[in-house]
Amino acid sequence: MNEAFRALVLNQKDKNVTARFEDLTVNDLPDGDVLVRVKWSTLNYKDGMILNGLGRLVRTYPHVPGVDFSGEVISSNDDRYKPGDDVVLTGWRVGEAHWGGYGQLARVKADWLVPLPDGLDAAQAMAIGTAGFTSMLAVMALEEQGVSPDQDGEVLVTGAAGGVGSVAVSILSALGYRVAASTGREETHAYLRELGATSIIDRNELTDTSKPLLAERWVGAVDSVGSTTLAHVLSEMKYHGVVSACGLAGGPDLPGTVIPFLLRGVRLIGIDSVMCPYETRVRAWQRLAKELPKEHLSAATTKVALGDILPWGEKILKGQVKGRLLIDVQDCEHP
Structure with missing residues (x-):
């Protein structure tokens, strides 16, 4: 052939x-x-x-x-x-x-x-794609570190209008989390609320890296931006908060300190969707088929x-x- x-x-x-x-x-x-x-x-x-x-x-x-x-x-x-x-x-x-x-x-x-997996066709699988797969891995990492919907506080999603962020917002909302979606594009606010975001955060609010600790805001976070955004998010995590980091759109540098990790016990989990073990890969796709609201895929x-x-x-x-x-x-x- x-x-x-x-x-x-x-x-x-x-x-x-x-x-x-x-x-x-x-x-x-x-x-x-x-x-x-x-x-x-x-x-x-x-x-x-x-x-x-x-x-x-x-x-x-x-x-x-x-x-x-x-x-x-x-x-x-x-x-x-x-x-x-x-x-x-x-x-x-x-x-x-x-x-x-x-x-x-x-x-x-x-x-x-x-x-x-059952419940998805080929087009739906790629509407999810690498970005959605990465989002599910990030959510699974939060769960494994003890973040749950019954905690008092929101989970922040940065870069929320992008591929990873939009699917993360949809998954977290479907699982019962209160989700704060960060974006710099006002025209996406209605779209993000349709996906389930409970609040919208202007990305310009996540730029201050002058202080190692700021007021506690987030029980968890999915960050697909990195750099100064990630440094700021770390400074606002609640005690024992967890951040799943899966993107470098803002660059690979992290202009922060160890203080959020030492004084608040913040945990930073790196998400690698490339060399992911087969068993984890299958489990993530099966969960996507069952838990991601299909009506959100077309939107x-x-x-x-x-x-x-x-x-x-x-x-x-x-x-x-x-x-x-x-x-x-x-x-x-x-x-």
Whole structure:
């Protein structure tokens, strides 16, 4: 079998990254155990960086980006997956070190896949995608550290209008938490309240890093921004508060001190959605299928044809995207 398919292919020359759609065949794909017909992918902040040649996330060219995908197994060398099985993939540096979801076919290691759980179809799985999967891991980390809906106080979600933040707001609200959603975009306030936010916090309120401790506000937090925002959030956590940190949109530096950890017992939990153990990955997806309100997926999702994806890479880097971008990979018509 050497089926032909369309893919968005990146190349690099003189440190300049270019993208164009090309006709490839199965023989062009990297090695792997399972061949998948990709139906849906997403466009995350990291995808935007890759499409614009930022961050040295891709080291080897030519390259097919797309850090997640869902689809149907065509063939498999692993007994866990049969032709016709629906699968979802997030993490494992797919779309960075290994060709990813912006091609109509993909070949990957069997251990990287997860069976699509009951209650989700392929499009819904990618409406959730890496961002939603990361959100569930962040919520699970809060739970494991003792944060619960019956505590007196709100859970803060930073970057709440983005992919991770919007799904985190929806999950936490569905589980009964009081959720404060932080955003700098007034036009998203109604959207965030629709997802279940009980209050809206202007992101400019989360910029003061001059003091190591401020008034206690939050029993827990999901931070997808990092840098000065994370430092400020740590200074406002209640005694034994917990922060799940899962993003670097603001940068990798943390201009804070150890005082919140020593004097308030604040716990900072890093969320790694890339090298996530298989059992945890399956459990997170099963919970997403059962606990994420499906009616919120359409409100939080914009569908884009793969052939129209390139301008959206710049938009997401400029903060001009609300919620999730769902990529229809089989729709690859382009100028």
